[in-house]
Amino acid sequence: MRGWDSWIAIGDSFTEGLSDEAPDGGYLGWADRLAGMIAAGNRDFRYANLALRGKMLAEIVDEQVPVVRSEKPDLVTLCGGGNDIVTPGTDVDDIADLFERTVIEIAAAGSQVVIFTGPDPKPQPLLRRVRGKVAIYNGHLRAIADRHGATLVDLWAMDVLRDRRAWSEDRLHFSTEGHKRIALRTADVLGLPATTDWRDPWPPATPVPWLRGRQADLAWTRSHLLPWVQRQIRGTSMGDGLQPKRPALAPVSDPADGTNAVV
Template identity: 70%
Template sequence: MPRLSSWVAIGDSFTEGLSDLAPDGTYVGWADRLAQLLADRDPDFQYANLALRGKMLREIVDEQIPIVEQVRPDLVTICGGGNDLIVPGSDVDELADVFEQAVIALRQTGCEVVVFTGPDPRKQPVVRRVRGKVAIYNGHLRAIADRHGAKIVDLWAMPVLVDIRAWSDDRLHFSPEGHRRIALRTAEVLGLPVIEDWREPWPPVAPTPWIRSRQADLAWTRAHLLPWVRRQLRGKSMGDGLVPKRPELQPLADQSTGNGHAATA
């Protein structure tokens, strides 16, 4: 693996780390877990995470890429477009064009670029309705990565992420275990040695009775779906008024973080 002394992670809630909570109430997520692995190998390693929940792809491009262009890290990871795809009427091809221009701009900085496909949402209520759009967008992302020499972490090709236990109660963000497995997969793509395997099967679980599943669906609708719909109707975002949790490249030890949640190297 080439030495990576600096990394800037950009994107939305997936990269910010929702819903992987640290004991102090902050979010950890796959990116912080992977950053800990890299810091364990190199005490001078520097990391920034500019991702914010609710960001649309154009916002990521306009607000976060200029920072990458300024600091020119060794590595940049980008995941974006998921929030756009959920919006009715969004155009997958236009979205892919925006993403490709983002990758071109990032590659021009000379950094290594890693992109992420969307996971398969076939077991997720509401989101599974855009499964076809996600699949088409993923096809674009794979082609973009191939054209521009970017690495790709194919979340759709991770069957362990289809299991409901890989997702949090809001059914939109990954659970801590989901984030852990994604960190391991990303480390693998980067050529970073790990001693755990993201492919490890989930332990068997008894089927959930039908009535309990319907009760859970109702509770989820009240707690998560309806608030999301209200925000969309008002043009609001979960990230309004928030700032990135790691806005500057710094050694990991110098930053406030929920450590102790790293994947194992």
Template identity: 70%
Template sequence: MFRGEGRPAVHGYDSWVAIGDSFTEGMGDMAPDGSCVGWADRLAELMAVQRPGFQYANLAVRGKMLAEIIAEQVPLAEEAAPDLVSLCGGGNDIITPGTDPDDVAADFDAAVARLRAAGSEVVLFTGPDPKVQPLLRRVRGKVGIYNGHLHAIAERNGARLVDLWSMDALHDKRAWCEDRLHFSSDGHRRIALRTAEVLGVPVVDDWREPLPPEDPKPWLRLRQDDLTWTTTHLLPWVARQLRGESLGDGLTPKRPQLTPYAVDRTHHHVF
């Protein structure tokens, strides 16, 4: 069902440029053709349904460090000067050993100030609470420090903030995909709903809706799942870290130009 179909324009945005890394590219939320959907595309489709002519670009590429986002994507968003820019970055820096969240936050702050100076409204995202995931749990303290900076950055620059840490629905493992690094389709759907709420975009569904009870898995099955994850996802991730490689090497943005979002009513992914 298309939320907003047949209604007058109900939000105040004519254009949006989404910048960032795999979170905004949409990894973990896959379309039937194998492409990434993600919270941003889901929300953009809803906004386009509600406001004909709505323009959207998604410059995010998986694996990008904050310095790369600032060098490659922020200038394009500044030049386009859309009504709205979404910025989520620094997560790949935070999970890298030896990085200081204070330094990452200082760079992030400067980027937000640039985007605001260009005249765009900016929406930011805290990191989610990684306690539920074994790989990310080890950097929970760094994520918490970084999140504190993000709250201050949003207040200082007059930006909006989507607090992923406080979303109880994301504390459920079913909100995450098999790699335990990215969100599942339902996780992305709920984040899109939460972002719509922050931006004042009307929706029907509620991101707070509890997940149905889950049947507990036998201990042996859990250990088998852990082994599969270790060989399929953890070891390749460690190997890429050691080689200085990224999943995004050689990739280009999926929506590199600010163009009208064409709503496909036969293959839509609105909530």
């Protein structure tokens, strides 16, 4: 297993950690959880998370990649393009072309690059409409990993993420349990030891009465779908005015204090 003394995570809400709530009111997410696992075996390890919700791939490239070029960390995780894909009129091939150029640039700086396919959005009513675009984009990402030696974490292949309990109430982001399983899957790909298996089956689900399900759908439409549509129309983002939660490489805090958590 290769050791890493530094890791910069770049991307959008997936890597920022929505909706895995932390005790301090912020978000943990798979990346913070994985950082805790790496730090447990390396006291010299430093970690930065530049990801921000709502970021398009071009914004990730313009705002976050320059930090990677400057710092030249041992490890870089890159996940982006999802917000582009759900935006009407975007071309998946163009998104993939920018992604590939970004992977080449990061790898040229000497960092190990880890990329992620998109998960299967079939369980979610809003995201399933772009399932075909996600599948095409994933094909590009697998080819990019093969051409440039990037490490690939295949979220589409994770059957456990097809369970709705892996998703948060907004039906756009992963739940705490979803993030935990993604952290474990990424650790598995990187050869890190873990005490639990991301493949563990979900416990039996409690059936939801039809009326309660429709009430939940209505509440979701009001609380999440309509605001999302309004942001699309206005060209605004959930991340407008926000700053990254870990903008510079720094030691990972003791998971016991709630800032990071070991899975």
